[in-house]
Amino acid sequence: MHRIAVLLALLGTFLALGAQAESESAADDVRLLATRRLVIPVVGVTRSNLRDTFDERRGAIRHEAIDIAAPRGTPVVAAGDGRVVKLFKSAPGGLTVYQFDTDEKFAYYYAHLDRYAEGLAEGTMLKRGDPLGYVGSTGNARLGAPHLHFAIFRLGPDRSWWKGTAINPYPFLDH
Numbered sequence: 268m269h270r271i272a273v274l275l276a277l278l279g280t281f282l283a284l285g286a287q288a289e290s291e292s293a294a295d296d297v298r299l300l301a302t303r304r305l306v307i308p309v310v311g312v313t314r315s316n317l318r319d320t321f322d323e324r325r326g327a328i329r330h331e332a333i334d335i336a337a338p339r340g341t342p343v344v345a346a347g348d349g350r351v352v353k354l355f356k357s358a359p360g361g362l363t364v365y366q367f368d369t370d371e372k373f374a375y376y377y378a379h380l381d382r383y384a385e386g387l388a389e390g391t392m393l394k395r396g397d398p399l400g401y402v403g404s405t406g407n408a409r410l411g412a413p414h415l416h417f418a419i420f421r422l423g424p425d426r427s428w429w430k431g432t433a434i435n436p437y438p439f440l441d442h
């Protein structure tokens with residue numbers, strides 16, 4: 268009986284330490300991302316035009332991105348510095364770009380593009396504000412509602428471009 272109580276106490280401590288470590292790494296992410304001074308990745312859109320759509324439900328799943336509405340063909344630019352890792356076409360995202368930040372800790376994801384910027388290729392190094400593509404409605408976006416779907420992921424240790432932990436971009440898009 269006593270031994271079980273000790274084990275449970277140890278387990279509780281272990282779980283609490285795990286949760287603490289997780290929230291500390293989330294706080295580190297926030298600090299690091301804030302130093303990137305990300306720009307709003309759609310030309311002509313200002314902070315007051317943005318709406319935080321990160322927590323909205325889209326069917327059974329959480330949106331985990333921000334939708335930035337703009338007319339079709341509006342230039343999309345890199346939110347931060349970093350390398351284009353993958354140009355990918357998917358059923359939900361349509362024409363997409365995955366870009367890693369310079370430390371390769373985060374991925375920036377741009378979806379529903381109408382087309383890519385001329386010359387854009389995997390491996391291209393972009394500076395914040397460099398052209399990357401144009402707003403569109405490819406993938407599962409409604410034809411009459413072109414927008415950029417923009418997400419930020421914390422990459423895992425294997426730095427796979429297709430998986431990571433979503434971070435809400437909204438608080439960081441203040442330039």
Ligand SMILES: [Zn+2]
Nearest residue numbers: 332333334416
């Ligand atoms: Zn979206």
